[in-house]
Amino acid sequence: MNAQLEDLKGTLRSDFYWGYATAAAQIEGGWNADGKGESIWDHFAHTPGKVKDGSTPDDAVLSYYKYKEDVALLKSYGVTAYRFSLSWSRIIPLGGAADPVNEAGIAYYSSLVDELLANGITPFVTLFHWDTPQALEERYGGLLNQEAYTPDFVRYARVCFERLGDRVKHWITYNEPGVYTLAGYAAGVHAPARSSFRDRNAEGDSSTEPFTVGHTELVSHGYVAKMYREEFKPSQKGMIGITLHGNFSEPWDVEDPLDVAAAQRALEFEIGWFADPVHKTGDYPASMRAQLGDRLPRFTPEESALVKGSSDFYGMNSYTTFYVKHKTTPPDINDHKGNIEQCETNKQGVPRGPVSDTYWLRTCPEGFRKLLNWIWTRYGVPIYITENGTTAKGETEPSKEVLNDTFRVEFFEGYVGSVAKAVKEDGVDIRSYFAWTFTDNWEWQAGYSDRFGVTFIDFESKEKTRYPKRSATVLKEMFQKLISEK
Numbered sequence: 001m002n003a004q005l006e007d008l009k010g011t012l013r014s015d016f017y018w019g020y021a022t023a024a025a026q027i028e029g030g031w032n033a034d035g036k037g038e039s040i041w042d043h044f045a046h047t048p049g050k051v052k053d054g055s056t057p058d059d060a061v062l063s064y065y066k067y068k069e070d071v072a073l074l075k076s077y078g079v080t081a082y083r084f085s086l087s088w089s090r091i092i093p094l095g096g097a098a099d100p101v102n103e104a105g106i107a108y109y110s111s112l113v114d115e116l117l118a119n120g121i122t123p124f125v126t127l128f129h130w131d132t133p134q135a136l137e138e139r140y141g142g143l144l145n146q147e148a149y150t151p152d153f154v155r156y157a158r159v160c161f162e163r164l165g166d167r168v169k170h171w172i173t174y175n176e177p178g179v180y181t182l183a184g185y186a187a188g189v190h191a192p193a194r195s196s197f198r199d200r201n202a203e204g205d206s207s208t209e210p211f212t213v214g215h216t217e218l219v220s221h222g223y224v225a226k227m228y229r230e231e232f233k234p235s236q237k238g239m240i241g242i243t244l245h246g247n248f249s250e251p252w253d254v255e256d257p258l259d260v261a262a263a264q265r266a267l268e269f270e271i272g273w274f275a276d277p278v279h280k281t282g283d284y285p286a287s288m289r290a291q292l293g294d295r296l297p298r299f300t301p302e303e304s305a306l307v308k309g310s311s312d313f314y315g316m317n318s319y320t321t322f323y324v325k326h327k328t329t330p331p332d333i334n335d336h337k338g339n340i341e342q343c344e345t346n347k348q349g350v351p352r353g354p355v356s357d358t359y360w361l362r363t364c365p366e367g368f369r370k371l372l373n374w375i376w377t378r379y380g381v382p383i384y385i386t387e388n389g390t391t392a393k394g395e396t397e398p399s400k401e402v403l404n405d406t407f408r409v410e411f412f413e414g415y416v417g418s419v420a421k422a423v424k425e426d427g428v429d430i431r432s433y434f435a436w437t438f439t440d441n442w443e444w445q446a447g448y449s450d451r452f453g454v455t456f457i458d459f460e461s462k463e464k465t466r467y468p469k470r471s472a473t474v475l476k477e478m479f480q481k482l483i484s485e486k
């Protein structure tokens with residue numbers, strides 16, 4: 001542990017939660033086991049040409065079968081909490097409000113929760129980490145159809161609260177609604193693979209659909225939060241919220257007011273899109289309305305009231321920082337970023353940080369600290385960091401060198417150091433830190449090539465053998481130091 005962190009000893013609250021975050025589609029495998037229905041990601045991966053390495057999540061990390069071993073490993077890593085997501089189509093194979101519940105699916109999650117609790121690990125459960133039931137996509141167009149979709153999502157949530165809520169006290173409705181809609185409906189590179197680009201996708205409209213789907217996510221989240229608070233919270237005494245993604249944006253030229261404004265606009269388009277309606281105004285940022293006009297849906301008064309204040313905490317996923325330059329040309333019809341240019345260096349030529357094994361991700365701990373401050377200043381609700389982590393170059397085999405993952409260790413020292421400094425020196429209220437991620441996994445359209453785990457997975461082996469990397473030990477030591485004693 002480095003000296004800087006040594007000075008921050010005992011900075012974090014004694015009830016601070018730390019651990020790892022995962023997502024069902026990326027780790028479970030058993031894609032059609034015991035009655036599970038198909039998700040849009042199963043469908044996507046089984047369509048040739050969609051996933052970079054041609055792989056599928058059919059087996060992934062086999063955590064559906066190895067959860068006891070995994071909980072034991074988590075325990076050895078010293079975590080106090082574990083964030084995972086439920087596969088909707090494992091619980092309700094066809095997804096809809098009138099469709100049957102798959103008892104085997106419930107039993108799996110129930111056992112996982114019990115196993116975690118028996119080992120002193122607090123479960124944080126995400127209802128939706130992008131894997132919409134394929135049947136709903138086919139039945140009515142999934143999240144494009146707010147009216148048909150919302151009661152289905154609400155009923156799915158109800159089943160989860162009824163069956164797991166006696167033991168699960170931390171609920172997250174959506175993981176990164178903005179990424180679901182931008183990658184799935186604007187870029188068209190994620191399921192359900194829609195966009196305006198006909199070389200890539202047969203259907204879709206990148207200029208409207210992302211905003212329609214984003215609206216569905218916000219409103220259906222609002223209905224679920226209201227239901228939880230009214231019908232379950234009084235007896236179950238848990239909390240509910242939504243997790244938003246967001247990079248930090250730094251002006252390319254800090255002296256140029258246009259770049260300063262562009263960086264602020266970038267933050268509003270990426271983060272304020274969802275965070276303003278939920279945590280601030282009950283409406284979209286003015287900068288978005290100005291650029292998008294009627295392509296951005298309008299909240300009815302009822303929806304606005306429902307969404308505003310609908311999250312008990314700020315769920316924060318963040319990985320990196322970009323330099324942002326203003327543009328001098330009018331916004332493209334398919335622009336979703338606020339008519340800005342993202343740059344790898346600033347005006348002085350300073351790069352945004354060391355290069356990982358993932359094209360968009362660079363290590364930028366200072367930007368992370370600034371983003372924590374931006375969120376705290378703008379929204380003022382306790383922050384639960386629900387994802388943060390990195391890949392590292394050259395992780396192809398479980399050799400001694402690869403398992404000694406210095407690049408990832410330095411990433412975590414920087415970012416966790418920023419968390420502690422934001423708490424101690426800036427007064428930001430931070431309640432959790434979940435590293436992304438527990439084991440290498442199926443990284444969506446990047447397949448098995450991008451390894452974010454603190455545990456190396458031998459994907460060639462039938463057993464998907466687990467090999468701890470050094471970062472797992474270092475994180476354990478860091479949090480032992482940083483979290484104050486009760």
Ligand code: GBH
Nearest residue numbers: 023175176179183187189245360387436443
């Ligand atoms: C998180 O998203 C996810 O929650 C998690 O499941 C994932 O494994 C993890 O990050 C690591 O990637 O080419 O247009 O799709 C982080 C946000 C969303 C940032 C996808 C990069 C790729 C741009 N990421 N995005 S695009």
